[in-house]
């Protein structure tokens with residue numbers, strides 16, 4: 001019998017690529033000897049205006065942190081049902097949409113099952129499918145990053161357990177079309193529709209959950225509500241999968257703080273939507289400014305980030321030169337995305353610093 005702990009590791013884990021999270025702003029600030037509030041963080045599509053003040057008040061005023069959270073998140077699910085115009089008993093919750101994705105995959109994947117992933121898209125779908133023993137079947141999007149419907153439909157086999165569609169798509173920023181989603185749903189396969197950026201795009205396919213019992217719609221409070229650090233996501237699930245999901249979910253995954261923060265955010269939804277409006281306006285300005293640079297080709301986006309091809313010089317050099325100035329944007333290790341950068345929409349003064357830096361860098365590359 002082997003005594004080497006390395007032999008204990010599951011093959012699926014051994015074969016997984018190590019996840020390289022983006023550098024923490026605290027580390028970058030320390031490396032550059034720059035105060036943290038000078039760092040411009042445009043790499044994770046967060047809300048640059050922060051969370052509602054009601055969240056901070058609710059967390060400060062609460063005095064029962066010694067108790068475990070409500071494992072069923074009853075009150076929050078009731079509130080979300082109203083917010084998302086659905087039934088509370090179809091809502092499941094997790095520590096971010098990330099965990100909801102994990103729990104859906106854990107619920108449905110047997111070894112060798114297939115999950116269709118139209119690329120480029122959010123890397124988690126593929127990585128977690130593989131971790132859980134599934135096979136991610138990647139289907140490239142077309143040259144405008146639209147879904148290649150013929151290829152998607154042709155990729156469906158008897159082993160297909162789910163199709164993931166992100167809309168608006170991270171990183172490309174474009175929406176799927178309703179008839180594309182309907183065509184996928186009509187095949188009977190489970191469609192997991194990731195609407196992490198719904199509030200920013202203002203368009204949802206949620207009404208289709210009333211028509212189709214093979215649609216799961218994922219949402220998060222990380223982006224529009226500005227509580228990425230507290231971790232909360234949810235999904236409206238097909239009724240038949242809800243009970244199975246609850247079996248898989250760790251009972252006390254979502255913290256008391258996250259539950260309080262979700263309720264406080266919903267209490268202050270009007271204010272949050274005002275910040276979303278600001279982000280939308282700034283997004284249009286950022287797009288125009290990026291387009292004015294002769295070495296970037298930004299793609300139109302309806303989300304709070306813009307994907308750009310670096311047409312001269314090296315995207316990784318640009319990324320590094322920005323980081324040297326305390327500006328964090330997203331670059332990609334994946335060879336097919338090596339020439340691209342994704343920039344989140346920040347506050348106007350952050351856009352200004354970014355564009356000034358990009359102009360300087362552009363003169364050199």
Ligand SMILES: Cc1ncc(COP(=O)(O)O)c(C=O)c1O
Nearest residue numbers: 096097098122170196220222233
């Ligand atoms: C498309 C998409 N889905 C899910 C997530 C994860 O969100 P959460 O913070 O709720 O885990 C992200 C975060 O970047 C995302 O871009």
